[in-house]
Amino acid sequence: MCSKMIPMTTIDVNLVMFLLIIPFSVLPVFTVADHLFTFCSNDTGNYTLNSPYERNLKSLLETLPSITSLTGFNYTSVGESPDKVYGQALCRGDVNSNSCQACVEQAGQEIINDCRNYKDAVIWYELCQVHYSFQIMTSMSVYTGKNPEWNSQQKLLSDPQHFSGVLMYLMTSLSSEAAFNPSKLMFATGTIKFRNETVYGHAQCTRDIIPNDCQACLTTALTELKGCCSSREGGIIVSRNCNVRFDLYKYYNGSSYLLTYPSHKGSNWKIGMVALAVCASVVVIVIVIGSCIVCLLKKRGQQRGVERSHQALLKELACPRGVTMTDEGQLVSSEDLPFMDLTTISAATENFSENNMLGEGGCRKSTCTA
Template identity: 55%
Template sequence: MEKDDVVSAMVFLIIPLIMRPILASGDPVFTFCKTDSGNYTLNSPFESNLKLLLESLPSNTAVTGFYDNSTVEDPKVYAQALCRGDVNSTVCRDCTKNASQEILKQCKTEDAMIWFELCQVRYSMQNFFSLMIYTGKYPDQNYLEKNLSINPVRFDKVLTYLIDNISSEAAIDPSKRLFATGEIKFSRKETIYGLVQCTRGISESSCHNCLVDALGDLHACCDSRQGGIIVSANCNVRFQLYQFYNASSVFLTYPSSKGPKLKIWMVVVIACIPISVIAVVVGSCAVCHGRNKRTQRDDEKSQKTLLHELTSHTGVAITQDGELVSAEELSFMDLSTIVAATDNFSDSNKLGQGGFGTVYKGVLADGKEVAVKRLSRRSWQGLEELKNEVILIAKLQHRNLVKLLGCGIEGEEKLLVYEFMPNRSLDFFIFDSEKRIELNWKTCYNIIAGIARGLLYLHEDSRLKIIHRDLKPSNVLLDDEMEAKISDFGMARIFGENQYSANTRRIVGTYGYMAPEYAMEGLFSVKSDVFSFGVILLEIISGKKNSGFYLTEHAQTLLAYAWRLWNEGKELEFVDPLLMESCPTTEVLKCMHIGLLCVQEDPADRPTISYVLVLLGNESASLPHPKQPLFVVARVIQTDHIPTTNLSVNHLTVSSLSPR
């Protein structure tokens, strides 16, 4: 061996030994002491059991890098430890020991979690081992990272490509044990290094979903920075512009938009491909053709099932040729009519894009403007949403609900045609500094009342009792007179006459607007929509968005900010200054009060939407004092198996229903 090689080898062996004490004994990346879980008493049986359990973690975790266990005697304590996938047993043991000692110092609550760079430890009085809840945390070190001096848009695309690929690798490849690293060249001088990891024992789809959510939070905090980390109970994601891990990683290349140029020798080689290879290709094509035929038959079977379900619910007739005949409640349109109306779904007519498809502006032959939602063609989601929305909206008619004018089903195309809303959606006005100037208090008050009237119709006055489940500003559309109309019923649920709540295994909706009992336990009711309404109400008053509010200097959430100012008697500081110029102080403060009542943690403490309308219309009504709301609403990772080829939070499910 050459002298230089010997020196290099020695350096390679020494560096980890020098780094190990520093990494293992460093400060925590993030500590979460769950205050609403209750505090434990010093020298209590709970503390004694907790200490015994934490003392057992280091040696047991060091064996495989992951360990969870609970105490035998009451009060029960559950604990879990995970070491980063690239550390050895010694470093794992030291880090877990340090984390166990530190969490005892920092937290006196009955549920807590601590993250170090190389390990994490959690304990609770509740069994959380099989509970897949995503609550992403933003360590302070993210904001110490320098801002990028390079193209941030391209950087974001390359980073997403890297994290997406290693997330799939971690979730799908069993040998990876839910851990993967990777690197990708961003420029000739810069390389992005990424790391993802999930707690073991969760399903591959749950791991992938958790990492997808974490990547979304990574974009929210660190898109323009040279590094970032998101930690959560079930998965962690990190990237840097230097190699921060000690593991072999996959090297990725970002796909170029330009195709490679063929050189002369490549052309010669291609021209000389043996006929036997061509025969193999022909044979493969035949096999693929057979599979495609089977897939096509399955799609046709699903579509026929859908059409017959629509028939039974809406009274639509189907001819022997499979053509749809319009019913009194619903009109079916030819694909050619819709294609012509949207100029073949031109990008210039694109109004927006959601979880289920893209929305386009269209003009029918008679000059009538419409909005066309082109549902997903790549999965059953489009069929399910079309069925859900047609069956519901065809039976619902109210001035504060968007009207469904018709639908079209032809081949892979599934289309919904709505009345056109020239002022688009509420979020375009309340979160845009220029558009918000167009809103005065009277308009805002009418929008608030309009949303409440629409919900009242859904909850109490329609032929069906409907829970919307995805109420948010982007799903509140505004007509030419700024009248609010609730839209997007793809996730809605029908309740029986005497049914008041239901439970689902799969959570759908939007983070920031979900009621805590729904986000954490899958329980939903009319009070879930009331919670979402309360968040929207507070957003209208403040002009600030609840989602992403943690990035401001005010508070962790918009609800926390509103609650603090309310308690301090500084409610007017919460109101958007632009609204203060046109609103009666008593009226806007009453609306803020109603908003806080709507976002109470306990659904029983929230008013019904009918009572909200009473409060809005009665100047002398006495309002109860609100309690402190729950400031953090978790995003739940699904516990049932979802194919990794089609991962989305916007799933429709069959829910288990239970009367109160």
Template identity: 55%
Template sequence: MDKNALSAMLLFIIIFLVLSTPSKGSDPFYTDCSNGTSTSNDSLDSLFENNLNLLLENLTSITPLTGFYNTSIGENPDRVHGQALCRGDTNAITCQTCVKAAGQRLLEACNSRSAIIWYELCQVRYSIQSFFSMQVYTGKYVDRETQGKNISNPDHFNEVLMYLLRNISNEAAYDASKLMFATGEVKFSQEETIYGLVQCTRDIKEADCLSCLNQAFGDLHGCCYASQGGIILSRNCNVRYELYSFYDASGNLLTYPTSKGDKWQGWMIALAVTIPTLVLMVLIGSCVVYQRQKGGQEDDEKKSQLALLQELASPKAISMTQASELMSSEELPFLDLSIIRAATDNFADTNKLGQGGFGSVYKGVLPDGKEIAVKRLSRKSWQGLEEFKNEIILIAKLQHRNLVRLVGWGIEEEEKLLIYEFMPNKSLDFLIFDSERRTQVDWKTYFNIIGGIARGLLYLHEDSRFKIIHRDLKPSNVLLDHEMVAKISDFGMARIFGENQNTYITRRVAGTFGYMSPEYAMEGLFSIKSDVFSFGVIILEIISGKKNSGFYLTELAPNLLAYAWRLWNEGKELEFIDPLLMETTPIEEVVRCLHIGLLCIQEDPEDRPTMSFVLVLLGGEPIDLPEPKPPAFFTSKMVSVNRPLTTDPSVDQIDSIILPR
């Protein structure tokens, strides 16, 4: 063998080895084999597999040309859509290597019709549903050793980090030459530099790219606050920062703005620390003396409150965020009882907005003029105390346009108080079940409300750091702001699911009759599909203007769900629609929503769509909707669970279930 032949063979072997394994990070950051769409457990058919293999081959060969590519292969129902994105600092060979490895890993790890995988240098995604040009945020954070809290000055570090990320995000989104990829660095101290990287898929709009990145920053703050590094992955955008240079591109060098007034002398710092400490010690001593003089006798309720405060103060008790941060967080301030009493005119009846299962809600105005809604939980209710704790530790850090915001809390004497942003248009039930108010609202508003609820649920199920099941979704728990934007509220019975957890069984079935899914009501089994069922009931109630919980009193059908199903099968779906909507409404859109509602209330949870798929259907894409299967028709006898009489049965327990055959 001559020298030229030997050289050619060696070169071929080197190229083969390079293309066979990723150059960086042989293991993926994250793999999601469901990708938020409803899939079957059955094996994939050969036609779909052939289409998928061909798709992955195309992504491997074409993506390296530009670093981004999406395409579709085959015909429905086996048509598959795919997309690949390489990190902006990779060359063609590295990009091809990564995409090939990602495709192989998906074939090995996933037996599903939708999946996505993230490597350090690329991401690959495929689905039976077209997702091109759609921005749906689904933040995933990557657990790494650098996510220990090792920064000495975390507040300042976070300010500098956000300054860096927001600057390079604007650059990635709006500088066309950057192809939605940007890096940058900024000095945090004389010795340390923060390096940042942001990237979006190139099929979305500039504003959607920036929106996706801004949502990722919220998750980055939650998972990696003051850590030496952090990564957030999503379908359409990725964010990463480190204290070392981890990319090959020339990053934009930024300078964090400082002022001379920020440079304190040592004696000024010592004075600023010493004086508050002395004052605090005096106050604590005074309180101790006062309590001893008072006698220090506590009843059981105060002991429960003290135990709650101790639990909130224990970082081990809270998985979602450290309670020590929560207790002093500016995002969720603790308000004195005197301030709340003054804001609500001492909980005057004229300020009372409504009565719930765990207490009353009052309107209030803070000294700065801000309007608030104060939930005053029952004084002697253990369930109220549990709801109080659950709501604080669960949604304190959740931020979304379609979730009502918890702005503060208070616990003092026998009072347990949750403070929310004020919703001037009350709750959805006031709108859809009031004949006079229904005449003042057009279909566009109703449609936007349906979409808002869907986006809020999608955030809870897929986009927040944890998978959250609401468990008590109903019109009275959907509030409307001054622009009629829907906001999901009341997370007292919500539950967090683990990363790989899909279902949970409870012995205590708590919820509201008419909105509970059959598997939850009868077996205590709940999942994200339980919320989907409740969402479907709400759609039917909006369209018809009738309550499901009281419909069985009529002779038309056992309940509203059965009535909708009967009319749909008889081709009389227009009879289900409220006549008020028929006058100025695009009937095709209403019927489509009715169709979606019926898909959501199907008896088998596996048949119900996920919220990400619901949003695709609501988006008006030319997609053929599957035919709905029958819902479960069940009625029940209700028994109250340790609560005052109220017209809002938010915490009722199933006593018996009868399924008509």
């Protein structure tokens, strides 16, 4: 049994090529054309065209790309004072050497055209930034955060209040990671879940500053990020020494760790309310039961008092209180009646004389007149 070979047409070839291209089209595409912002400092003075300062500047911008591509960061200088030029270039931590070099090259060409005659300028791209100045950059601690126009183009969210808390938790964690974890080389990425979405973010500092300065720069940048973009699907803040960004798609290359937003704050409040309600119910029940017990005991006490009164009365009737009698039944003493013996009574009545009988007025019948 043999099979028939079917010739592949031009349409089939194009279809195969299309299917091969699709998987790669969904991967992040790094382009150097994503210009974000250019800052030309007006208060640092100008240099003269074709001056030694300009020649040193051009030489600096020519050497930055190749050196920066090796490690992703470079800080150097060219020339001697007073025409010495300091330069700094930083590529995003996930960018490969080729993309890094291409970005720094284009940034150098752009900045010298946009900021001609300026002795201090910074330019930011999606994948890199370039900064030159007439003064040492490590002594420049002034924050120069910028809010690119790109931010206003991002879509608004339906629930910005809840999203803001989740976003700031992610970005604050990344800021600490970038500043204080030496293995990160001052670049940290991470993700966090928000409902059915995944939020991607990164925080980065230039490597010529200390961790505390990095943290301070990122903290200020996050304040601006929250103000401009916490109600949007994406946002970015750039500065001389740090930058932060987030989006709802994976815009960077490589892996990143997933953070979990601590929802225990809301849970604690709910648990506290439930516990309070339960405790209140228990207290009410205890009060009701206690009141019933008190009433029952009081009622029983009254009944017992009545019973005791009846018993006491019967006992008094059966045996009068304070009466002493002999075995023959003769009264000896009584607490209620005065007791006198027979001799005393006989003497007092003159041996029970009729003249001393009660009701007779103390006189004899023979001598009393009507």
